[in-house]
Amino acid sequence: MRLARRGFLALLWLCGTVTGSASASDAPQSQVFPLSIVDNRPFIAVQVDGKGPFSFIVDTGSSSSTVSTALAAKLKLAPTSAGTGTGAGEQQLSFKIVHLNDLSVGPFSVGALDIPAMDTSQLNRVIGFQHFDGVLGTEIFRKYVLTLDAPREQVTIQDEDRFRPAADAIPIPFSLDENDMPVVTASVAGITGMFQIDTGDRFSLTLFGAFWRAYRLDGQMGTTVEAMTGYGGGGPIRGIVGRPARFSIGDLAVPAPVTRLSLQKAGAFTRGDRAGSIGMGILKRFTVSFDYGHHVMWLSKSTGFDAPEPYDRSGMWLGLSGQRGLRVIDVTANGPAAQAGIHAGDIVIKVGALPAEASTLFRIRALLQEPGNASVPILVNRTSGDQRVHLVLQDLISP
Known part of the structure; x- marks a missing residue:
């Protein structure tokens, strides 16, 4: 956040x-x-x-x-x-x-x-x-x-005087903007820009509208999908989601991240003086140290640095319902959920073998990202009663 x-x-x-x-x-x-x-x-x-x-x-x-x-x-x-x-x-x-x-x-x-x-x-x-x-x-x-x-x-x-970076740590210099947010040089698909470092951003990489449109980066993201990508103060965050062939922070190449091209018309992601935001989806590939006194971020690759990053394969966003089950907050147009007849507002009672509830929500989201799952049975509660739906999962963006 x-x-x-x-x-x-x-x-x-x-x-x-x-x-x-x-x-x-x-x-x-x-x-x-x-x-x-x-x-x-x-x-x-x-x-x-x-x-x-x-x-x-x-x-x-x-x-x-x-x-x-x-x-x-x-x-x-x-x-x-x-x-x-x-x-x-x-x-x-x-x-x-x-x-x-x-x-x-x-x-x-x-x-x-x-x-x-x-x-x-x-x-x-x-x-x-x-x-x-x-x-x-x-x-x-x-x-x-x-x-x-x-x-x-x-x-x-x-x-600060106690800190010593790890022997394998890579220094990434940053400036602090007027809000004390770290800003670094990074490049996506060979295009260099200034990116804010935001550990509160759930997405791996967000490209702001002015930047991606100026360089027509929507054409360099492979297979893409327009979807709800999160929720912040003021409502949902929509974007075009894809995966660029190349991304690097400074000279440090990072495995191609799931990338959101912001479609917001107002709010934080419409800022025009920088390219975008590097979020925790990328940063968690590292042990990362923030030394504001010296304006340096230190990155040490974790053991899972090269692991592929999955993305939703269901075409729906599930949230808490305040009652039985989980509520369908959003459905991607022409996606798997839409094709299965699932609608925004539906209450999901079960996903595969998992009961749909607050304690299982993040496990269900992971299940719906898993590349090895071809399909999953869904139990949906409607006014006419509980209905079983066969949800055929598919890759919505390039792997």
Whole structure:
């Protein structure tokens, strides 16, 4: 998830003031914490005003930390002002700014903050998050070096003077934009541009509209499909999805990533001064360290660096229903689900042998991406009763 105020770029542009003050800390110089990757987002346990733990996304794309409105209410966080903004979706948002006395990961504190309280209920329903309490944004990256090791499911937080890159780590210099978001040089299909680094972006690679249209990159993505590709503040995110033959960060070649060509008409993905966004789908191929003090990102290839990246083969987006089963949020035109007679709004009760519920949603999405699965039986609940549907899976983009 990405966040910003006006002048920040991320999930929102906030029309309010976000402030913070670092408190003195007796934090150790280095400590390792558990990391969970959920929907390609890195989650870590955070304490708010000494209470917790709460589940926050670690987000280089968020120029301010945030809390959910549910957590703000639970902790009785006092509003200090209000704001409006736009997100990755196209609709305007409104929110309140709340005061925190302290935000910390273990003993690593970023001090007192005034930050947005965001209503994440719709995002939770569409994506399927069951525990999403907020976003840990740029404040912690400005103060400490963070190393995200997705394969080992751990994050290391260190004082800057304690950090030493791994022997095999590749340095990638970055600049920090006006929102403290890292920006690097990268190239796609031989075309070089400036890309933001966003650990809160679920997609591997997003190309912004002005960039991909200027270079007609929709013709260099192999087989493509237009689909709903995610959901952000302000609504759904639609794009043309494909896979370029070549992609590199600096001189470092990366296996061809699943790539989204943004079709958004408003919001964060319409920015014209950069090519796009490098998300966690790519970054999780590495152990990645962020050293903001020296403006360097260090990348060490993981053991699964060369593993192929799958993409949905069902042509439908499933989310939480708030009742029995999972709700079909979106159906790709002429895709497998559409051909099987599945419609947006249908309630799915079972997928293969898996009951369709919140606890199995991400397993079901993985099942529907698996190249070895030719078809899967689906049980759909409609007003006329439960109906069995035979869903024939197919590759929607080039492998």
